[in-house]
Amino acid sequence: MALSQFMEEDRVSTAMAILAVLFVILAVIFALSAAAYAVSGGIGGAFASMGMVALFGILGAIFQLIVLYQWSKAINTNVKNSQQFLSNIKEHAEDPLRGEVGFILGRLEELMVPVWPFWVYIVLYLVALFVGWFAFLLNLIGFIFLAVYLSHIFKTTNRLSDIKDKFYNYLRGRGKITAQIEIYRIPRRNIVLFIVLSVITFAVYWLYLLVKLSFEINHYLDSDAQARKQLEEVLAASGSNG
Structure with missing residues (x-):
């Protein structure tokens, strides 16, 4: 039953998340430089600095969007892998373990992160570049869809490790496993608090979270993959002994 090794x-990409933050910082630095040149009358230097602002600003935005998409892709793939893994366990299990696995599978079905709000945000952001004064309204609506997308990310990361941890605790309580299987618990986050902190810190908190959550998701994935492997080995050993 060595299914986990094929998942x-x-x-x-934590490197891309870090680069996104660096590009944003560089864009801010060159923006300040452009302002200093403008004040001192250095028109050529101001234009050159604004060009660098545009370059690093575009690169930073692209890298942020890629990382944002990778969050949901990584989470959804993990949910699908978990469903496949638990379905395999259910086929070889007997009640009451079969019933518990079925319950967990039902809970996992609810945790898929919908990606459509992200794509709506992208479309509105691109359209806003060409509509003049309507851009503010489109960006505001786009931000709402982005908040919906991030809300699903936070909700799923809050619940996913909880469900896995409860399942392993159930197995330990039933004497099905004795191995200390630990799932990394991604810290709980609230979308309202996220928006407030991002606004009052002038997006510094957002840049921090971009890197922080990327590392946390990867840490969770590593711990979950290791847990699946341990669980598979323990159940296989108990089955052969039985």
Whole structure:
């Protein structure tokens, strides 16, 4: 029943998240430089600095969007892998373990992160580049869809490790496993608090979270893959002994 070794997780590129933050910082630095040139009358230097602002700003935005998409892709792949793994266990299990696995499978079905709000946000953001003063309204609506997308990310990361941890505790309580299987618990986050902190810190908190959550998702994926492997080995050993 060595199913876990064939399951590959879609990881988040932490290097890309770090680069996105660096590009944003560089864009801010060159923006300040452009302002200083403008004040001192250095028109050529101001234009050159604004060009660098545009370059690093575009790169930073692209990298942020890629990381944002990788969050949901990594989580959804993990949910699908978990469903496949638990379905395999259910086929070889007897009641009451079969019933418990079925319950967990039902809970996992609810945790898929919908990606459509992300794509709506992208479309509105691109359209806003060409509509003049309507851009503010479109960006505001786009931000709402982005908040919906992030809300699903936070909700799923809050619940996913909880469900897995409860399942392993159930197995320990039933004497099905004795191995200390630990799932990394991604810290709980609230979308309202996220928006407030991002606003009052002028998006500094967002840049921090971009890197922080990327590392946390990868840490969870590593711990879950290891837990699946241990569980598979323990159940296989108990089955052969039985």
